[in-house]
Amino acid sequence: xxxxxxxxxxxxxxxxxxxxxxxxxAVRAELAENGxxxxxxxxxxxxxxxxxxxxxxxxxxxxxxIADLFTAAGDIDWQPSDTGSLVGDLTALNQEIQDxxxxxxxIAVALIxxxxxxxxxxxxxxxxxxxxxxxxxxxxxxxxxRGELAPAVDARALLITATAPVYHRLVLLRLEPDPELPRRAxxxxxxxxxxxxxxxxxxxxxx
Amino acid sequence: xxxxxxxxxxxxxxxxxxxxxxxxxAVRAELAENGxxxxxxxxxxxxxxxxxxxxxxxxxxxxxxIADLFTAAGDIDWQPSDTGSLVGDLTALNQEIQDxxxxxxxIAVALIxxxxxxxxxxxxxxxxxxxxxxxxxxxxxxxxxRGELAPAVDARALLITATAPVYHRLVLLRLEPDPELPRRAxxxxxxxxxxxxxxxxxxxxxx
Numbered sequence: 019x020x021x022x023x024x025x026x027x028x029x030x031x032x033x034x035x036x037x038x039x040x041x042x043x044a045v046r047a048e049l050a051e052n053g054x055x056x057x058x059x060x061x062x063x064x065x066x067x068x069x070x071x072x073x074x075x076x077x078x079x080x081x082x083x084i085a086d087l088f089t090a091a092g093d094i095d096w097q098p099s100d101t102g103s104l105v106g107d108l109t110a111l112n113q114e115i116q117d118x119x120x121x122x123x124x125i126a127v128a129l130i131x132x133x134x135x136x137x138x139x140x141x142x143x144x145x146x147x148x149x150x151x152x153x154x155x156x157x158x159x160x161x162x163x164r165g166e167l168a169p170a171v172d173a174r175a176l177l178i179t180a181t182a183p184v185y186h187r188l189v190l191l192r193l194e195p196d197p198e199l200p201r202r203a204x205x206x207x208x209x210x211x212x213x214x215x216x217x218x219x220x221x222x223x224x225x
Numbered sequence: 226x227x228x229x230x231x232x233x234x235x236x237x238x239x240x241x242x243x244x245x246x247x248x249x250x251a252v253r254a255e256l257a258e259n260g261x262x263x264x265x266x267x268x269x270x271x272x273x274x275x276x277x278x279x280x281x282x283x284x285x286x287x288x289x290x291i292a293d294l295f296t297a298a299g300d301i302d303w304q305p306s307d308t309g310s311l312v313g314d315l316t317a318l319n320q321e322i323q324d325x326x327x328x329x330x331x332i333a334v335a336l337i338x339x340x341x342x343x344x345x346x347x348x349x350x351x352x353x354x355x356x357x358x359x360x361x362x363x364x365x366x367x368x369x370x371r372g373e374l375a376p377a378v379d380a381r382a383l384l385i386t387a388t389a390p391v392y393h394r395l396v397l398l399r400l401e402p403d404p405e406l407p408r409r410a411x412x413x414x415x416x417x418x419x420x421x422x423x424x425x426x427x428x429x430x431x432x
Contacts, residue, residue, distance in 0.1 A: 130341075130397060133399075134337075140399060147397075175406075175409070178390055179390045179409070181393070182389035182390040182392070182393035182394075182410075183389040185393050185397055186392050187389070190397075191351070192340075192350075199382075202382070202386070202421075203389075205417055205420065206386050206414055206416070206417025207413055209416040209417040209419070210409070210412055210413025210414070210416040210417060211413070212416070214409075
Protein backbone atom coordinates (compact mmCIF):
# COMPACT_ATOMS: atom_id res chain seq x y z
CA UNK A 19 0.00 0.00 0.00
CA UNK A 20 1.25 3.47 -0.83
CA UNK A 21 1.36 6.24 1.74
CA UNK A 22 -1.99 7.92 2.29
CA UNK A 23 -0.32 11.32 2.59
CA UNK A 24 1.76 12.77 -0.25
CA UNK A 25 2.34 16.05 1.62
CA UNK A 26 4.08 16.00 5.03
CA UNK A 27 2.03 18.72 6.78
CA UNK A 28 -1.47 20.06 6.52
CA UNK A 29 -3.78 22.12 8.73
CA UNK A 30 -5.49 20.27 11.62
CA UNK A 31 -8.25 18.08 10.22
CA UNK A 32 -6.66 18.13 6.78
CA UNK A 33 -5.34 14.59 6.98
CA UNK A 34 -8.64 13.24 8.26
CA UNK A 35 -10.53 15.00 5.48
CA UNK A 36 -8.03 13.76 2.90
CA UNK A 37 -8.30 10.16 4.04
CA UNK A 38 -12.08 10.40 3.84
CA UNK A 39 -11.83 11.68 0.27
CA UNK A 40 -9.49 8.84 -0.69
CA UNK A 41 -11.66 6.22 0.96
CA UNK A 42 -14.92 7.50 -0.54
CA UNK A 43 -13.31 7.74 -3.98
CA ALA A 44 -12.32 4.10 -3.58
CA VAL A 45 -15.85 3.14 -2.50
CA ARG A 46 -17.28 4.90 -5.57
CA ALA A 47 -14.80 3.19 -7.88
CA GLU A 48 -15.41 -0.29 -6.41
CA LEU A 49 -19.16 0.24 -6.55
CA ALA A 50 -19.15 1.47 -10.11
CA GLU A 51 -16.71 -1.12 -11.45
CA ASN A 52 -17.43 -4.20 -9.37
CA GLY A 53 -20.73 -3.61 -7.58
CA UNK A 54 -21.91 -3.68 -4.00
CA UNK A 55 -20.32 -7.02 -3.14
CA UNK A 56 -16.87 -5.55 -3.90
CA UNK A 57 -17.25 -2.83 -1.26
CA UNK A 58 -15.35 -4.52 1.58
CA UNK A 59 -13.07 -2.82 4.11
CA UNK A 60 -10.09 -4.71 2.67
CA UNK A 61 -10.75 -3.85 -0.98
CA UNK A 62 -11.51 -0.22 -0.22
CA UNK A 63 -8.43 0.19 2.02
CA UNK A 64 -6.18 -1.33 -0.63
CA UNK A 65 -7.61 0.79 -3.41
CA UNK A 66 -7.49 3.97 -1.32
CA UNK A 67 -3.93 3.30 -0.12
CA UNK A 68 -5.08 3.64 3.49
CA UNK A 69 -4.34 1.23 6.35
CA UNK A 70 -7.03 -1.37 6.81
CA UNK A 71 -7.16 -0.58 10.55
CA UNK A 72 -7.90 3.09 9.81
CA UNK A 73 -10.80 2.19 7.55
CA UNK A 74 -12.10 -0.38 10.01
CA UNK A 75 -11.88 2.05 12.97
CA UNK A 76 -13.68 4.87 11.21
CA UNK A 77 -16.17 3.10 8.92
CA UNK A 78 -16.41 -0.35 10.55
CA UNK A 79 -17.92 -2.26 7.59
CA UNK A 80 -19.56 -2.09 4.17
CA UNK A 81 -22.65 -0.51 5.71
CA UNK A 82 -20.59 2.26 7.28
CA UNK A 83 -18.74 2.95 4.03
CA ILE A 84 -21.95 3.12 2.01
CA ALA A 85 -23.68 5.29 4.62
CA ASP A 86 -20.83 7.80 4.50
CA LEU A 87 -21.00 7.85 0.71
CA PHE A 88 -24.61 8.99 0.97
CA THR A 89 -23.68 11.56 3.62
CA ALA A 90 -20.98 12.96 1.34
CA ALA A 91 -23.40 13.06 -1.61
CA GLY A 92 -25.80 15.07 0.56
CA ASP A 93 -23.11 17.50 1.70
CA ILE A 94 -22.59 18.97 -1.73
CA ASP A 95 -23.55 22.64 -1.74
CA TRP A 96 -25.87 22.38 -4.68
CA GLN A 97 -28.48 24.72 -6.02
CA PRO A 98 -30.55 24.68 -9.20
CA SER A 99 -29.90 27.04 -12.11
CA ASP A 100 -31.82 30.31 -12.35
CA THR A 101 -32.70 30.77 -16.02
CA GLY A 102 -35.54 33.27 -15.59
CA SER A 103 -38.45 30.95 -16.42
CA LEU A 104 -40.03 27.89 -14.84
CA VAL A 105 -39.72 25.75 -17.96
CA GLY A 106 -36.11 26.91 -18.32
CA ASP A 107 -35.25 26.07 -14.71
CA LEU A 108 -36.92 22.65 -14.85
CA THR A 109 -35.24 21.89 -18.18
CA ALA A 110 -31.85 22.80 -16.69
CA LEU A 111 -32.58 20.60 -13.66
CA ASN A 112 -33.56 17.69 -15.91
CA GLN A 113 -30.49 18.21 -18.06
CA GLU A 114 -28.28 18.04 -14.98
CA ILE A 115 -30.03 14.83 -13.84
CA GLN A 116 -29.74 13.32 -17.31
CA ASP A 117 -26.03 14.17 -17.52
CA UNK A 118 -25.39 12.69 -14.07
CA UNK A 119 -27.30 9.48 -14.77
CA UNK A 120 -25.83 9.10 -18.22
CA UNK A 121 -22.15 9.37 -17.37
CA UNK A 122 -20.05 6.18 -17.36
CA UNK A 123 -20.03 4.54 -13.92
CA UNK A 124 -22.57 7.11 -12.70
CA ILE A 125 -22.42 7.50 -8.93
CA ALA A 126 -26.12 8.44 -8.94
CA VAL A 127 -27.03 5.12 -10.58
CA ALA A 128 -24.68 3.30 -8.20
CA LEU A 129 -26.42 4.83 -5.15
CA ILE A 130 -29.80 3.82 -6.56
CA UNK A 131 -28.55 0.28 -7.21
CA UNK A 132 -27.18 0.01 -3.67
CA UNK A 133 -30.54 1.12 -2.26
CA UNK A 134 -31.98 -2.16 -3.53
CA UNK A 135 -29.36 -4.09 -1.55
CA UNK A 136 -29.59 -2.66 1.94
CA UNK A 137 -32.36 -1.12 4.01
CA UNK A 138 -29.83 1.31 5.48
CA UNK A 139 -28.86 2.52 2.00
CA UNK A 140 -32.54 2.78 1.06
CA UNK A 141 -33.10 5.07 4.06
CA UNK A 142 -30.03 7.14 3.20
CA UNK A 143 -31.20 7.52 -0.38
CA UNK A 144 -34.69 8.52 0.77
CA UNK A 145 -33.07 11.29 2.83
CA UNK A 146 -30.92 12.35 -0.12
CA UNK A 147 -33.95 12.58 -2.42
CA UNK A 148 -35.81 14.62 0.21
CA UNK A 149 -32.87 17.05 0.47
CA UNK A 150 -32.53 17.44 -3.30
CA UNK A 151 -36.21 18.02 -3.87
CA UNK A 152 -36.30 20.52 -1.01
CA UNK A 153 -33.28 22.35 -2.51
CA UNK A 154 -35.10 22.39 -5.86
CA UNK A 155 -38.23 23.99 -4.46
CA UNK A 156 -36.67 27.44 -4.96
CA UNK A 157 -37.39 26.96 -8.67
CA UNK A 158 -41.11 26.79 -7.89
CA UNK A 159 -40.95 29.69 -5.40
CA UNK A 160 -39.32 31.92 -8.03
CA UNK A 161 -42.04 30.98 -10.53
CA UNK A 162 -44.71 31.92 -7.98
CA UNK A 163 -42.96 35.27 -7.39
CA ARG A 164 -42.90 35.92 -11.15
CA GLY A 165 -46.61 35.10 -11.32
CA GLU A 166 -46.05 31.99 -13.45
CA LEU A 167 -47.71 29.72 -10.88
CA ALA A 168 -50.44 30.10 -8.27
CA PRO A 169 -49.10 30.29 -4.69
CA ALA A 170 -51.11 27.17 -3.79
CA VAL A 171 -48.98 24.98 -6.09
CA ASP A 172 -47.71 21.71 -4.59
CA ALA A 173 -44.01 22.30 -5.26
CA ARG A 174 -42.85 18.77 -4.44
CA ALA A 175 -45.50 17.13 -6.63
CA LEU A 176 -44.65 19.43 -9.53
CA LEU A 177 -40.92 18.71 -9.20
CA ILE A 178 -41.51 14.95 -9.04
CA THR A 179 -43.71 15.07 -12.15
CA ALA A 180 -41.15 17.20 -14.01
CA THR A 181 -38.11 15.06 -13.20
CA ALA A 182 -39.67 11.57 -13.15
CA PRO A 183 -39.50 10.88 -16.92
CA VAL A 184 -35.71 11.42 -16.96
CA TYR A 185 -35.13 9.02 -14.05
CA HIS A 186 -37.63 6.53 -15.45
CA ARG A 187 -36.09 6.46 -18.90
CA LEU A 188 -32.47 6.20 -17.79
CA VAL A 189 -32.60 4.24 -14.51
CA LEU A 190 -35.56 1.88 -14.86
CA LEU A 191 -36.16 1.58 -18.60
CA ARG A 192 -32.39 1.75 -19.21
CA LEU A 193 -32.85 3.49 -22.56
CA GLU A 194 -30.38 5.87 -24.15
CA PRO A 195 -30.60 9.52 -23.05
CA ASP A 196 -33.06 11.45 -25.22
CA PRO A 197 -31.76 14.99 -25.86
CA GLU A 198 -35.32 16.33 -26.10
CA LEU A 199 -36.57 14.73 -22.90
CA PRO A 200 -35.33 17.32 -20.34
CA ARG A 201 -37.36 20.08 -22.00
CA ARG A 202 -40.28 17.87 -22.97
CA ALA A 203 -40.75 16.60 -19.40
CA UNK A 204 -40.41 20.14 -18.01
CA UNK A 205 -43.01 21.48 -20.44
CA UNK A 206 -45.45 18.67 -19.69
CA UNK A 207 -45.25 19.24 -15.94
CA UNK A 208 -45.80 22.97 -16.36
CA UNK A 209 -48.68 22.45 -18.81
CA UNK A 210 -50.30 20.04 -16.36
CA UNK A 211 -49.90 22.49 -13.50
CA UNK A 212 -51.39 25.37 -15.55
CA UNK A 213 -54.32 23.20 -16.58
CA UNK A 214 -54.96 22.25 -12.93
CA UNK A 215 -54.79 25.88 -11.87
CA UNK A 216 -57.34 26.93 -14.52
CA UNK A 217 -59.61 24.06 -13.44
CA UNK A 218 -59.47 25.24 -9.81
CA UNK A 219 -60.23 28.83 -10.84
CA UNK A 220 -63.16 27.77 -13.01
CA UNK A 221 -64.69 25.89 -10.07
CA UNK A 222 -64.63 28.95 -7.79
CA UNK A 223 -68.01 30.68 -7.53
CA UNK A 224 -68.07 34.19 -9.01
CA UNK A 225 -64.94 33.78 -11.12
CA UNK B 226 -39.71 -32.73 0.18
CA UNK B 227 -43.36 -33.33 -0.62
CA UNK B 228 -44.47 -34.78 -3.91
CA UNK B 229 -44.54 -32.23 -6.75
CA UNK B 230 -47.75 -33.76 -8.08
CA UNK B 231 -50.88 -33.97 -5.92
CA UNK B 232 -52.98 -35.43 -8.77
CA UNK B 233 -51.93 -38.75 -10.34
CA UNK B 234 -52.75 -37.98 -13.98
CA UNK B 235 -53.01 -34.86 -16.11
CA UNK B 236 -53.02 -34.10 -19.84
CA UNK B 237 -49.66 -34.21 -21.62
CA UNK B 238 -47.62 -31.15 -20.64
CA UNK B 239 -49.71 -30.66 -17.53
CA UNK B 240 -47.07 -31.92 -15.12
CA UNK B 241 -44.33 -29.88 -16.76
CA UNK B 242 -46.47 -26.75 -16.62
CA UNK B 243 -47.41 -27.44 -13.01
CA UNK B 244 -43.79 -27.89 -11.95
CA UNK B 245 -42.91 -24.63 -13.66
CA UNK B 246 -45.69 -22.85 -11.76
CA UNK B 247 -44.49 -24.32 -8.44
CA UNK B 248 -40.87 -23.44 -9.14
CA UNK B 249 -41.61 -19.87 -10.27
CA UNK B 250 -43.89 -19.32 -7.27
CA ALA B 251 -40.99 -20.41 -5.08
CA VAL B 252 -38.59 -18.05 -6.91
CA ARG B 253 -41.03 -15.15 -6.39
CA ALA B 254 -41.43 -15.97 -2.70
CA GLU B 255 -37.67 -16.31 -2.08
CA LEU B 256 -37.00 -13.11 -3.97
CA ALA B 257 -39.65 -11.13 -2.14
CA GLU B 258 -38.88 -12.48 1.33
CA ASN B 259 -35.13 -13.06 1.25
CA GLY B 260 -33.78 -11.27 -1.81
CA UNK B 261 -31.73 -12.24 -4.81
CA UNK B 262 -29.05 -14.09 -2.84
CA UNK B 263 -31.69 -16.54 -1.58
CA UNK B 264 -32.63 -17.63 -5.11
CA UNK B 265 -30.51 -20.80 -5.30
CA UNK B 266 -31.48 -24.07 -6.97
CA UNK B 267 -31.49 -25.80 -3.57
CA UNK B 268 -33.66 -23.23 -1.80
CA UNK B 269 -36.10 -22.98 -4.68
CA UNK B 270 -36.36 -26.77 -5.09
CA UNK B 271 -37.01 -27.22 -1.36
CA UNK B 272 -39.61 -24.47 -1.26
CA UNK B 273 -41.35 -25.70 -4.42
CA UNK B 274 -41.33 -29.32 -3.28
CA UNK B 275 -39.62 -30.33 -6.51
CA UNK B 276 -36.53 -32.54 -6.84
CA UNK B 277 -33.32 -30.57 -6.94
CA UNK B 278 -32.22 -32.51 -10.05
CA UNK B 279 -35.38 -31.46 -11.88
CA UNK B 280 -34.78 -27.80 -11.13
CA UNK B 281 -31.11 -28.08 -12.03
CA UNK B 282 -31.85 -29.86 -15.33
CA UNK B 283 -34.44 -27.36 -16.48
CA UNK B 284 -33.23 -24.06 -15.03
CA UNK B 285 -29.53 -24.78 -14.37
CA UNK B 286 -28.83 -21.92 -11.91
CA UNK B 287 -30.04 -18.66 -10.36
CA UNK B 288 -29.69 -16.91 -13.71
CA UNK B 289 -31.92 -19.47 -15.41
CA UNK B 290 -34.55 -19.23 -12.67
CA ILE B 291 -34.62 -15.44 -12.82
CA ALA B 292 -34.69 -15.40 -16.62
CA ASP B 293 -37.73 -17.69 -16.63
CA LEU B 294 -39.46 -15.46 -14.09
CA PHE B 295 -39.17 -12.57 -16.54
CA THR B 296 -40.39 -14.79 -19.39
CA ALA B 297 -43.43 -15.78 -17.34
CA ALA B 298 -44.11 -12.13 -16.44
CA GLY B 299 -44.05 -11.29 -20.15
CA ASP B 300 -46.39 -14.17 -21.07
CA ILE B 301 -49.35 -12.65 -19.26
CA ASP B 302 -52.11 -11.83 -21.71
CA TRP B 303 -52.51 -8.26 -20.57
CA GLN B 304 -54.26 -5.30 -22.11
CA PRO B 305 -55.00 -1.82 -20.82
CA SER B 306 -58.51 -0.73 -19.79
CA ASP B 307 -60.74 1.04 -22.31
CA THR B 308 -62.52 3.82 -20.40
CA GLY B 309 -63.51 5.96 -23.36
CA SER B 310 -61.05 8.82 -22.84
CA LEU B 311 -57.29 9.22 -22.97
CA VAL B 312 -57.02 10.67 -19.46
CA GLY B 313 -59.28 7.88 -18.20
CA ASP B 314 -57.21 5.15 -19.87
CA LEU B 315 -53.90 6.58 -18.65
CA THR B 316 -55.31 7.01 -15.13
CA ALA B 317 -56.44 3.37 -15.13
CA LEU B 318 -53.00 2.28 -16.38
CA ASN B 319 -51.30 4.30 -13.64
CA GLN B 320 -53.67 2.93 -11.01
CA GLU B 321 -52.82 -0.60 -12.08
CA ILE B 322 -49.09 0.19 -11.90
CA GLN B 323 -49.48 1.85 -8.51
CA ASP B 324 -51.45 -1.12 -7.14
CA UNK B 325 -48.88 -3.58 -8.44
CA UNK B 326 -45.90 -1.63 -7.06
CA UNK B 327 -47.62 -0.96 -3.75
CA UNK B 328 -48.61 -4.49 -2.83
CA UNK B 329 -46.60 -6.30 -0.12
CA UNK B 330 -43.70 -8.24 -1.61
CA UNK B 331 -44.48 -6.76 -5.02
CA ILE B 332 -43.13 -8.95 -7.81
CA ALA B 333 -42.77 -5.86 -10.00
CA VAL B 334 -40.46 -4.23 -7.45
CA ALA B 335 -38.58 -7.53 -7.02
CA LEU B 336 -37.93 -7.75 -10.79
CA ILE B 337 -36.67 -4.16 -10.79
CA UNK B 338 -34.41 -4.87 -7.80
CA UNK B 339 -33.00 -7.97 -9.51
CA UNK B 340 -32.24 -5.93 -12.64
CA UNK B 341 -29.64 -4.06 -10.58
CA UNK B 342 -27.94 -7.38 -9.70
CA UNK B 343 -27.46 -9.08 -13.04
CA UNK B 344 -26.93 -7.90 -16.60
CA UNK B 345 -29.07 -10.80 -17.82
CA UNK B 346 -31.97 -9.67 -15.62
CA UNK B 347 -31.48 -6.09 -16.78
CA UNK B 348 -31.84 -7.25 -20.40
CA UNK B 349 -34.91 -9.31 -19.54
CA UNK B 350 -36.49 -6.35 -17.79
CA UNK B 351 -35.72 -4.08 -20.74
CA UNK B 352 -37.59 -6.52 -22.95
CA UNK B 353 -40.49 -6.68 -20.51
CA UNK B 354 -40.79 -2.88 -20.40
CA UNK B 355 -40.70 -2.77 -24.22
CA UNK B 356 -43.53 -5.32 -24.40
CA UNK B 357 -45.68 -3.54 -21.83
CA UNK B 358 -45.27 -0.13 -23.44
CA UNK B 359 -46.02 -1.64 -26.84
CA UNK B 360 -49.17 -3.28 -25.45
CA UNK B 361 -50.16 0.09 -23.95
CA UNK B 362 -49.87 1.95 -27.25
CA UNK B 363 -53.46 0.96 -28.09
CA UNK B 364 -54.53 3.61 -25.56
CA UNK B 365 -52.87 6.26 -27.70
CA UNK B 366 -54.20 4.80 -30.96
CA UNK B 367 -57.76 4.90 -29.61
CA UNK B 368 -57.27 8.56 -28.59
CA UNK B 369 -56.05 9.38 -32.11
CA UNK B 370 -59.12 7.63 -33.57
CA ARG B 371 -61.39 9.66 -31.28
CA GLY B 372 -59.63 12.85 -32.39
CA GLU B 373 -58.17 13.54 -28.94
CA LEU B 374 -54.60 13.46 -30.24
CA ALA B 375 -52.88 14.29 -33.51
CA PRO B 376 -51.82 11.19 -35.52
CA ALA B 377 -48.19 12.34 -35.32
CA VAL B 378 -48.06 11.82 -31.53
CA ASP B 379 -45.06 9.90 -30.19
CA ALA B 380 -47.02 7.19 -28.38
CA ARG B 381 -44.07 5.75 -26.48
CA ALA B 382 -42.87 9.13 -25.23
CA LEU B 383 -46.39 10.05 -24.10
CA LEU B 384 -46.80 6.75 -22.24
CA ILE B 385 -43.40 7.11 -20.55
CA THR B 386 -44.23 10.66 -19.45
CA ALA B 387 -47.65 9.58 -18.15
CA THR B 388 -46.44 6.57 -16.15
CA ALA B 389 -43.02 7.81 -14.96
CA PRO B 390 -44.22 9.73 -11.88
CA VAL B 391 -45.87 6.61 -10.43
CA TYR B 392 -42.74 4.49 -10.87
CA HIS B 393 -40.51 7.31 -9.65
CA ARG B 394 -42.50 7.93 -6.49
CA LEU B 395 -42.92 4.30 -5.47
CA VAL B 396 -39.75 2.58 -6.74
CA LEU B 397 -37.02 5.21 -6.55
CA LEU B 398 -38.28 7.79 -4.05
CA ARG B 399 -39.89 4.96 -2.00
CA LEU B 400 -42.72 7.23 -0.85
CA GLU B 401 -46.20 6.06 0.09
CA PRO B 402 -48.67 5.69 -2.79
CA ASP B 403 -50.49 8.96 -3.46
CA PRO B 404 -54.15 8.27 -4.37
CA GLU B 405 -54.26 11.38 -6.57
CA LEU B 406 -51.07 10.64 -8.49
CA PRO B 407 -52.45 8.23 -11.14
CA ARG B 408 -54.88 10.87 -12.42
CA ARG B 409 -52.56 13.82 -11.86
CA ALA B 410 -49.74 12.22 -13.87
CA UNK B 411 -52.16 11.22 -16.63
CA UNK B 412 -53.57 14.74 -16.86
CA UNK B 413 -50.10 16.31 -16.95
CA UNK B 414 -48.95 14.09 -19.78
CA UNK B 415 -52.07 14.83 -21.82
CA UNK B 416 -51.85 18.59 -21.13
CA UNK B 417 -48.20 18.54 -22.24
CA UNK B 418 -49.08 16.66 -25.41
CA UNK B 419 -51.94 19.07 -26.25
CA UNK B 420 -49.69 22.04 -25.65
CA UNK B 421 -47.02 20.56 -27.93
CA UNK B 422 -49.59 19.87 -30.62
CA UNK B 423 -50.89 23.48 -30.50
CA UNK B 424 -47.30 24.75 -30.68
CA UNK B 425 -46.65 22.65 -33.80
CA UNK B 426 -49.86 23.89 -35.44
CA UNK B 427 -49.06 27.52 -34.65
CA UNK B 428 -45.62 27.19 -36.31
CA UNK B 429 -47.13 25.94 -39.58
CA UNK B 430 -47.32 28.67 -42.22
CA UNK B 431 -50.85 29.71 -43.10
CA UNK B 432 -52.45 28.37 -39.92
